[in-house]
Amino acid sequence: MVSGLAGRWQDLLAAIRLGPVRLGLLGTVLLVLGSLSPAYLPQASPYWPVMRALGLDNEVARVAATALVIGAVGLLILAWYRLRPAVYADVKPWAILCWWALPLLIAPPIFSHDAYSYAAQGWLIQNNLNPYEVSPSVLPGTFADQVAWLWRYTPAPYGPLALTMAHWLDMLAGFNPYYSAVAQRIPALVGVALLVHFLPRIARQLGLDPRQTAWFSTINPLLVIDLIGGAHNDALMLGLVALAVWLAYRGWYWPAVVAVGVGMAVKQPALLAAVPVAVIGSNWESWRWRDLVRFLPRALVTLVGVLIIFAAISLATGLGFGWLNAVGVPGMIVTLAPFSILGWLAEQGFTLLGMEAVGAAAPPLLQSVSLAIAIGLMGWLGIKYARTEPITFLAWAYLAFAVFGPALHTWYLLWGALFLPLARVSDRVLRTAAAVTSVLLVYGAGNLAWRNASIALALAAVAAAAIWLVLRRRARANAIV
Template identity: 35%
Template sequence: MLIPPSVPAYRLLGGSGATLLAIAGCGAGALPVQDALWWRALRHLDRPALLLGYAGLTLLAVAWWWAGRDLRESGRTGAARLDVRGAAITLACWAGPLLLAPPLFSRDAYSYLAQGAMVLADLDVYQLGVAHLGGGLAAEVPQMWQQTPAPYGPLFLALAAGVSALSGGHLALGVLALRLVAVVGLALIVVNLPPLARHWGVDPAVALWLGVLNPLVPLHLVAGAHNEAVMLGLLVVGLRLAVTGRFGAAAVLVTLAALVKVPAVLGLLVVAAIAVRRVGVRAAAARIVGFAVVTGAAVTWATGIGYGWIGALATPAYRHSWSISTALGRGARRVIEDLGLDLGNLPMRTGIVAGLLGLLAVAGAVWWYRHRLGPAYAVGLLLLAVALLGPATRPWYALWGLVLLAAAAPEGRPRQAAALGAAVLAFVALPSGFGPDAEQALLAAAGVLVGLAVVGVFRLLAPPPPLAVAVPG
């Protein structure tokens, strides 16, 4: 199969951007606080590193947009289409340089390692924060999360414990191991997403572009080593089993995904909807509920971590959690305080309630239109609403719904909106994982301009199709 000349070009552009971002991470990333002398020296370069990082991020985002334009053109001309092998190679070009970079965009990787060490030390991660562990690993977790119980399921904490044992407390080895675990999850998505897309009448190439190659994947699932990679990998495999009629196995895999991170449990609704059509309500309910309960009990028993994960489901609502609703509440409280009034926690509670009401409204709309939407598209929208309107919001949470939308959303505005949202969210978080101040925001904007200038030069050398066009779908 001949590869269009634009493919190596956008792979090179995105790979160059990822390389710049990896280099920038050595000065502006989520660096260890207890580190060697050379890390401390690099910290003094945080400002130019931030500019360089956003320039690299811009190159990566433009490369993805270019790949989408190339995909659209190949559909019109009948040229070679994006397949599993091509998507894997492209993702390797865009994510490979980030494997050896310091943690980027959050410090969650350190939390994973510390919580894994707590499991090894027989400390109750669902009752205690990492402060009870102490030592170097705990010191890497931000102060605001020192007393926070783990919000993850026992399957992931068992994986984190294995990584902590393997790395022996060495930060670099631990982060690399977490990233390799994430790569396994990504491989499951790459292989299993196209069959799902074909089943739901979506172009598999377009599904790979939106669900696998979007910038949030290399930035947060690889560079950030987030456990969403494992959760989504298991979820996609489970849904593939469901569409082939293996409902018991599907329930097991989706439950395993939920035992990594609980939002995946909504995938059981997709399995149930498919099963009901084929075997009836009673048989579907008995099979899915039975396999889910047995899987949850077996994994909880096998890991020895206990059932504290059920009570820990409230952890995302912790008072330090950031979300759109809590941000509105904090903003309202500042305005009220500037007016000389003191309403206590009422503004914050009002913001949270508003977010929950919005989430309920989306859930109601999804239920009302469920037959028109189809189960996977409906649950994808619901997961996206949970990510954006729930008690905690992070850019990578959008992938909960984005992967399902990539496989099941119809062509047109829904996919275009999802693509635009992914592109915007890619620029939201700083490489350090903390919020920007005014100077950092200006440096980030300058980095974007530098990146666009580099793209302009690159276009003179290898001109891509125009970027100001509709995205695939």
């Protein structure tokens, strides 16, 4: 055990000796400093009295904070690209991630206020209220005040296990509203640890290069910022999906089914992983009727097994299935989803023409069209890939659901993107995915800059353009991927 710990320490030391690792660490330090601004802190944050006492609540400080965040993102992207040849050759990916995550462990939630919602929903449970039936606003106070204004008045759409864990973490934090939100990072860290441990191992099981998977999926800056920094419960869901896939390839069918069911109890999209769990090891030979009939009992048993685990957890927590009433909550705001943007544009256009009723009907109609497209794409992907390449199906189906589902946030794209290196994609596809990751990070850095000041938003736009130009130049020089 001592020798094992000594070896881990040597891995950490080897990592920090590398310039790109130190560059990324500087990036996350700057990210934490830049997050101490109105763009990321709710008004109820305990940081505000200290910042006001230090004279940091002014426009100059806000612009400086925006600059720090944008600079941090640029450093992380640059460090990520430079580390590709070194992963597993000179450094372990988990060691890189440890250094980069270190400053984020005690930082306020970054690029998102969802962790404050988790904490407020846990507070509801502490007061014998069901988050599926009431919103955080029914308990006025700091817990509710930390929640983003819209989600303050909506029920929870998350799985029952996620809500129960939020309650446990509130208890761990002594029901301090701020520390309860920070504590929500613990399940996210568990999920990321599962991803780091199992994704390269799945690559080896598939005969793929684990270095490519480790580079793209386990030290991806989007994972660092959104899953660790943002403390999203998607991290634990994805970690359990990765565990389920690894178990399935090891031939441990029932533990894999349980892992999917538990993942679904964290966040419902984990259900999609039931497909590869059913297919892997099934010897499903073709789409001929005879072979399909042989496979269908296993598929049905897998689905029923996952749903039984999910139902058992739902009943054991006492929360039931009220999340069904909140499935439309994520789509209540305009997000990056193409049809969400189209719906908003249509609504604005019809309203300008004096056709308010038509405008109000446009977003839900287009959301229905988008969901139909998502279901159609997942069906086509199932026919094309599920039988022969179940992980390829999983990666692209998750991406289809993220893009055409009711809402799209940057971390939703990680559902499928983290499995892309396991989908036997071409180098061109992975290069494109890396470029999209960079664009999303720049978008995330500038998305909330308007809260800091109009000049901060202008700075974000200029910096985003500059980062993009640098990346384009490096791409042309074949220096990126």
